[in-house]
Amino acid sequence: PPLHRQRHQFVIDFVKRNKSKKVVDLGCGECSLLRKLKFHREVELLVGVDIDGAKVKKRMHDLVPISTDYLQPTYDQLCIELYQGSVTQSDSRLRGFDLVTSIELIEHLTLPDVEYFSEVVFGYMTPVAVIVSTPNSEFNPLLPGLKGFRHTDHKFEWTRAEFQSWALKVSLKYGYEVEFTGVGEAPTGHDERVGFCSQIGVFHRLMGRDGCNILFAGDAIDVFSYTLLYSI
């Protein structure tokens, strides 16, 4: 299957395995991952956030329930909310989730914004788990005709060492542990030592001291920096 589908399947498999109930997809774009996740009955709250409101609006109405959805006993428990907003800003409606996904998003941020993203996601939202995917630049020589970055809007593309260094630093700072994996293997005959085409970090919040960091000064204050576009 195409790579974007493999990335989304990776998230779906995680949701099924971990029975994640509240899931936020950051940089949800046209909501294609949310459209797939809504069929998984473990999910009760699905939220999408993107800085590009027009992109979200394009296909958001495809998220309305279709009659067969009601044949699923748990379907009436599912809520979906879509927001226009930037992952560099905190919003208290996004706290306390089981899973935050960031699929091919961080490479669209400047490095200072990646720092804000880390603070917002791991320091403020403090979800139980986070999945971050981003291109592995070591794979680029295997992509035919590619010069420079994979997309003109990419601000950087990291090697595995660069991604792992960011991920380990963030894990240490905010009390998470991280495992590295990916999707998209090198075709046979090519050097598999380049790693996966998309690299993925799966973060789990550590319990104990850091598990409690949900409560800190200023917590009682609600912050609404995102605009609600759709709720169903």
Ligand code: SAM
């Ligand atoms: N996650 C989707 C997927 O896997 O198909 C879309 C990935 S697309 C390459 C990157 C998305 O990130 C775009 O929809 C873009 O508008 C969004 N984006 C870029 N900067 C953002 C920011 N600061 N806050 C929220 N979304 C952002």
